[in-house]
């Protein structure tokens with residue numbers, strides 16, 4: 482592990498002309514953004530927020546609300562400021578697919594969160610080499626067959642699709658496994674996680690809380706798979722308004738009577754719950770027709786026919802279930818290096834003949850999710 486981080490002199494300061502002295506510990510680094518200096522702590526302490534901010538005008542230190550999944554350890558790293566709104570951090574002595582992180586300090590997401598929370602806010606976003614597949618959002622009333630269709634897709638195309646495992650406060654059904662079907666949560670824990678910005682969307686559905694965590698979608702995308710989200714119409718609406726560019730499919734029953742028959746035949750809900758779900762289904766079926774919300778509406782009458790239609794929407798056929806995915810090449814990054822920025826390229830400088838480059842020209846996404854579309858290559 483390299484000792485002190487290499488600094489890029491234009492962005493990083495250790496003391497200020499106004500007399501405030503910035504004392505940094507080993508492995509910490511500091512990046513100036515306007516009147517503030519962001520100190521990124523290279524500590525293993527899991528209780529540490531990892532970031533503190535010095536207001537250079539007043540000399541006051543602020544511990545910000547830190548959103549996103551923070552990296553485990555930042556011992557030995559280099560950083561550079563991008564567009565005055567995020568800091569790129571690259572870990573020394575690491576694999577290229579694990580090395581790139583962004584600390585967003587003034588992006589639109591951060592400005593929105595500052596307004597909402599009334600505190601200083603920063604957010605981590607992991608950098609991902611390559612692009613993610615477009616996620617699939619499936620909505621429809623309870624009992625229409627969403628889960629059945631999703632299981633068929635996952636069984637036929639296991640290497641292509643992965644399921645976004647939601648959090649819920651409802652009790653597990655027989656045979657449902659924690660972490661597989663849902664992350665079953667206590668309400669107070671889930672509410673706390675929502676406040677801490679861990680969810681892409683959440684909604685109260687049939688009297689319980691349900692939500693899609695940032696992590697649930699990102700782990701599937703990181704595995705190079707298309708992420709399938711089974712969420713209610715409120716969740717679909719939130720996702721439509723977010724930066725998640727998904728395909729939105731609404732599944733309808735052939736009739737209300739058939740929906741009731743399926744829900745009862747499934748035998749997983751009490752009479753009271755069935756009645757609640759059927760009442761909610763009426764509103765959901767109306768909302769499913771909201772203009773601009775869903776890209777496709779499927780009627781699940783004959784299951785096999787509906788499944789074929791879903792595959793047509795996704796542009797997939799049987800022959801594709803063995804198509805290998807081609808992961809990006811993984812590099813070993815040196816034990817020490819500095820970074821310099823040339824337009825949208827970051828040069829990774831470590832005194833060797835070969836020049837490694839991180840190309841940000843197709844960068845997209847960002848907090849609260851991953852930052853994708855990065856390329857790393859050797860010149």
Ligand SMILES: Nc1ncnc2c1ncn2[C@@H]1O[C@H](COP(=O)(O)OP(=O)(O)OP(=O)(O)O)[C@@H](O)[C@H]1O
Pocket residue numbers: 621622623624625626627628629630743744746747781782783784785
């Ligand atoms: N086309 C179909 N014809 C007849 N039965 C079906 C059809 N599709 C699904 N089913 C059955 O209907 C029941 C409800 O399906 P499923 O559990 O997949 O619904 P869901 O939309 O995922 O419900 P929820 O939102 O409550 O999780 C299941 O018993 C399933 O086997």
Ligand SMILES: Nc1nc2c(ncn2[C@@H]2O[C@H](COP(=O)(O)O)[C@@H](O)[C@H]2O)c(=O)[nH]1
Pocket residue numbers: 620621622623647648651682683684686687691692693711712713714715716717
């Ligand atoms: N908004 C969200 N809705 C979700 C999520 N996960 C599931 N759901 C929807 O809840 C109902 C009921 O599900 P059940 O498993 O209790 O039958 C169903 O319509 C699901 O689509 C979520 O993360 N967010």
